[in-house]
Amino acid sequence: MDGLSLNELLNAYSLSGAYPMHMPGHKRNGSLLGAELPYRLDITEIPGFDNLQSPEGVLKSTAELAARLYGAERAYLSVNGSTGAILAAVRACAKPYDQVIVARNCHKSVYSAMEIGLLKPSFIAPDVDPDTGIARSVEPAQVREALKANPGAKLVVVTSPTYEGVLSDIRGIAEAAHESGIPLLVDSAHGAHLGFSPFFGESAVQAGADLTVVSLHKTLPALTQSALLLSRGGLTDEAALHNAVNAFQTSSPSYVLLASIDACLRLLETQGGRLFADYERRLKRFRDKMGRLRRLRLYGLKGDGPRPYYGLDPGKLAIATNAADITGPELAELLRGEYKIETEMAAPEYALAMTSLCDTDEGFELLSEALLKIDAGLKEGSARSMPERPALPQRAAFPYELAGEEGEPVELCRCAGRVSMEYVWAYPPGVPLIAPGEIVPDWLAKGAPGLETRSLHSTRGGFPLRLYCKKE
Numbered sequence: 001m002d003g004l005s006l007n008e009l010l011n012a013y014s015l016s017g018a019y020p021m022h023m024p025g026h027k028r029n030g031s032l033l034g035a036e037l038p039y040r041l042d043i044t045e046i047p048g049f050d051n052l053q054s055p056e057g058v059l060k061s062t063a064e065l066a067a068r069l070y071g072a073e074r075a076y077l078s079v080n081g082s083t084g085a086i087l088a089a090v091r092a093c094a095k096p097y098d099q100v101i102v103a104r105n106c107h108k109s110v111y112s113a114m115e116i117g118l119l120k121p122s123f124i125a126p127d128v129d130p131d132t133g134i135a136r137s138v139e140p141a142q143v144r145e146a147l148k149a150n151p152g153a154k155l156v157v158v159t160s161p162t163y164e165g166v167l168s169d170i171r172g173i174a175e176a177a178h179e180s181g182i183p184l185l186v187d188s189a190h191g192a193h194l195g196f197s198p199f200f201g202e203s204a205v206q207a208g209a210d211l212t213v214v215s216l217h218k219t220l221p222a223l224t225q226s227a228l229l230l231s232r233g234g235l236t237d238e239a240a241l242h243n244a245v246n247a248f249q250t251s252s253p254s255y256v257l258l259a260s261i262d263a264c265l266r267l268l269e270t271q272g273g274r275l276f277a278d279y280e281r282r283l284k285r286f287r288d289k290m291g292r293l294r295r296l297r298l299y300g301l302k303g304d305g306p307r308p309y310y311g312l313d314p315g316k317l318a319i320a321t322n323a324a325d326i327t328g329p330e331l332a333e334l335l336r337g338e339y340k341i342e343t344e345m346a347a348p349e350y351a352l353a354m355t356s357l358c359d360t361d362e363g364f365e366l367l368s369e370a371l372l373k374i375d376a377g378l379k380e381g382s383a384r385s386m387p388e389r390p391a392l393p394q395r396a397a398f399p400y401e402l403a404g405e406e407g408e409p410v411e412l413c414r415c416a417g418r419v420s421m422e423y424v425w426a427y428p429p430g431v432p433l434i435a436p437g438e439i440v441p442d443w444l445a446k447g448a449p450g451l452e453t454r455s456l457h458s459t460r461g462g463f464p465l466r467l468y469c470k471k472e
């Protein structure tokens with residue numbers, strides 16, 4: 001069976017006639033369920049199929065292929081998305097009460113990791129594009145400054161690319177972290193496709209990140225939840241990493257997901273060059289067409305102001321609406337209703353379309369034609385910009401310090417100045433407006449004007465009516 005891919009092995013096994021007196025309980029017999037799900041391939045860790053907790057066989061080969069393709073020294077397969085990989089990476093790098101330097105626009109999984117690990121974050125707030133509200137790059141100088149103010153910090157965490165495709169100077173940030181002798185973790189959940197072709201630029205691993213997390217499922221052809229944690233350099237403790245990966249990962253990993261990871265990596269290995277060349281050609285054609293937009297604007301094409309970001313992933317298509325008489329959610333609704341195109345998300349001043357190397361010429365054509373038609377019917381808007389707000393709320397306590405404190409639900413309009421006991425997230429992308437222990441700013445107590453209320457969620461679900469605050 002040597003040399004067979006995990007997919008081939010699973011297929012061969014499903015035809016072998018072996019009777020499963022083991023988990024999973026569907027027994028590879030989908031007839032009762034009548035659903036077209038891959039029960040046939042969904043096995044457990046039986047002999048010949050290795051063990052994700054301690055890979056020695058076929059899963060080790062997949063992890064080695066991942067490490068080779070991304071230029072990492074080691075790769076861990078995650079069937080718990082980037083979320084699980086981020087929880088593990090942070091856990092492995094910092095002990096309780098350690099200080100960590102974290103970009104404020106990090107995903108909620110980074111916040112969960114800090115809360116679970118009893119960590120003390122010092123936040124770096126990237127600038128925000130005033131037209132769209134899109135967070136810009138984290139600057140190496142900001143990281144250096146934060147490290148100077150927190151000389152004992154044990155880890156730097158940034159997101160690059162962001163949900164909207166904004167890249168930071170990972171080389172510069174890695175250098176800053178390494179000058180202080182500490183590792184850099186890059187949440188590159190949206191950057192699994194980087195590093196395979198010059199058009200998309202280098203990956204965080206290539207740029208010197210010690211730990212990089214990529215969601216294969218977000219921008220590459222892989223099933224939802226499949227991700228990788230990639231490590232390199234001597235600043236991380238591999239044993240701690242291995243231990244943490246297992247702590248945050250199910251002990252019953254889905255072989256369907258693992259096979260999807262393997263298939264995705266093999267595709268990149270054997271056909272990546274051609275697929276990325278085709279993808280680049282499609283994106284360039286699309287961008288050329290977007291030059292004809294009059295009111296809408298493809299973010300990154302022109303008019304984003306001086307030095308708005310370090311780099312932009314060309315695969316993310318944020319269509320800015322702030323100069324037109326339409327909002328982001330209205331644009332998304334038009335695309336859905338009139339053109340049967342479902343976008344990834346809509347914010348007040350943009351709609352975000354995600355692309356991948358699996359998109360077809362027809363798919364790009366559909367989107368470009370729809371946008372051009374919609375644009376032709378739009379009038380000039382009032383050149384809106386996002387309301388300004390302070391970059392960071394003041395902090396009264398770290399989230400873990402609130403354990404045991406009493407809280408109470410408070411009407412939102414009465415919350416200003418109170419200490420929040422819960423998160424309010426903009427989801428997507430899962431970035432917090434306020435974290436537990438932070439003092440509720442006026443603008444949040446006013447209902448976060450300028451933000452799409454439907455996309456705001458609080459831990460306890462009371463927002464925008466109520467917020468759970470510390471009892472006074």
Ligand SMILES: Cc1ncc(COP(=O)(O)O)c(C=O)c1O
Pocket residue numbers: 080081082083084106107109159162163187189190215225227429430
């Ligand atoms: C920036 C960022 N990091 C991490 C994650 C978590 O990734 P996953 O859904 O693979 O767990 C997300 C998910 O949206 C994300 O946007």
